[in-house]
Amino acid sequence: MSDFSVEANGLTKYFGNFKAVDNVSLAVPAGSIYGVLGPNGAGKTTSLRMMLGIIDPDEGTSRLFGGLKPQSVRGRIGYLPEERGLYPGMKAREAIAFMGALRGLDWSEGRRRAAAFMAELGLERVIDEKIRKMSKGMAQMVQLIGSIVHAPDLIVLDEPFSGLDPVNQERLEMLVRREQARGATILFSTHVMAHAERLCDRIAVIARSARRFEGTVDEARALLPMQVRYTPRESVDAAAIATCLPTNAEHSGDAWHFTIDDKHVEPLLARITASGHGVSGLSISRPALHDAFVHIVRQVDAGFDADATGDAIEEASA
Numbered sequence: 001m002s003d004f005s006v007e008a009n010g011l012t013k014y015f016g017n018f019k020a021v022d023n024v025s026l027a028v029p030a031g032s033i034y035g036v037l038g039p040n041g042a043g044k045t046t047s048l049r050m051m052l053g054i055i056d057p058d059e060g061t062s063r064l065f066g067g068l069k070p071q072s073v074r075g076r077i078g079y080l081p082e083e084r085g086l087y088p089g090m091k092a093r094e095a096i097a098f099m100g101a102l103r104g105l106d107w108s109e110g111r112r113r114a115a116a117f118m119a120e121l122g123l124e125r126v127i128d129e130k131i132r133k134m135s136k137g138m139a140q141m142v143q144l145i146g147s148i149v150h151a152p153d154l155i156v157l158d159e160p161f162s163g164l165d166p167v168n169q170e171r172l173e174m175l176v177r178r179e180q181a182r183g184a185t186i187l188f189s190t191h192v193m194a195h196a197e198r199l200c201d202r203i204a205v206i207a208r209s210a211r212r213f214e215g216t217v218d219e220a221r222a223l224l225p226m227q228v229r230y231t232p233r234e235s236v237d238a239a240a241i242a243t244c245l246p247t248n249a250e251h252s253g254d255a256w257h258f259t260i261d262d263k264h265v266e267p268l269l270a271r272i273t274a275s276g277h278g279v280s281g282l283s284i285s286r287p288a289l290h291d292a293f294v295h296i297v298r299q300v301d302a303g304f305d306a307d308a309t310g311d312a313i314e315e316a317s318a
């Protein structure tokens with residue numbers, strides 16, 4: 001048995017001359033919740049599709065549960081594609097059972113599980129409602145349940161949170177955690193950082209077709225310095241306080257704001273203590289995943305802009 005549910009190695013995909021995915025590698029540990037994060041058009045969907053064998057890569061390989069034949073493990077996978085769609089004439093219960101049956105689940109067991117899932121999520125009131133009468137978000141919840149009703153070992157969800165209201169987003173987070181507790185591996189794409197921050201054991205950031213970061217959420221947040229807000233106990237001469245703070249410190253009202261590297265936190269506290277200015281307020285916080293994500297994507301964009309400027313200069317001087 002492989003330690004990884006998904007191992008993508010050097011996946012590359014061209015659409016015409018455009019390289020939509022460039023040499024993307026990642027490994028999703030069995031039993032983990034893994035987020036593929038990236039801005040619009042970064043290549044997330046194309047990467048997921050290659051990992052699942054829905055489209056062939058131009059280069060690279062994808063292993064599911066250690067094997068190279070995705071078709072042979074189809075029944076062990078639950079997939080919510082980016083394109084949503086169910087038969088509009090079906091009722092929720094039938095739609096879920098139908099999706100389960102496509103993955104080998106007995107019809108009556110599918111109906112039974114549909115009712116259990118819907119009740120657990122507080123959606124039982126719409127179980128016998130036809131899909132065409134449902135809101136888009138509610139139909140998406142039904143499709144989501146349909147994609148996991150056969151209790152797959154690997155659940156792949158493409159932008160599962162988009163289009164859901166906050167209550168349904170919370171229901172989905174609960175479902176993801178519950179499926180992980182059952183032993184499933186969950187791989188999902190998103191550009192909403194809050195969900196990834198709360199749920200993911202590991203993340204990969206894809207921007208401009210390539211993987212730009214891979215690691216834990218804490219490792220991503222540690223890419224940026226800590227944010228500090230310090231208020232001295234006594235109102236003292238600003239120039240005197242500034243001597244024990246980093247040069248980027250800015251004074252506003254009673255407080256000072258600055259950033260500081262992880263390893264400089266204790267020396268800073270020692271300097272403040274030694275200075276005798278006291279502490280009336282002090283908060284030291286890591287930036288959120290959102291900040292780390294924006295930082296990574298901006299760096300990549302800046303590199304592309306610099307290349308484009310360089311090309312323009314070369315062309316102009318040619």
Ligand SMILES: Nc1ncnc2c1ncn2[C@@H]1O[C@H](COP(=O)(O)OP(=O)(O)OP(=O)(O)O)[C@@H](O)[C@H]1O
Pocket residue numbers: 015020038039040041042043044045046047082191
């Ligand atoms: N079948 C296709 N033919 C041509 N170009 C495509 C095709 N599918 C995707 N692309 C392009 O490849 C790039 C990556 O698309 P992809 O859907 O993988 O990105 P994404 O990160 O999932 O984006 P989003 O968050 O907006 O869904 C985009 O520029 C897209 O326009």
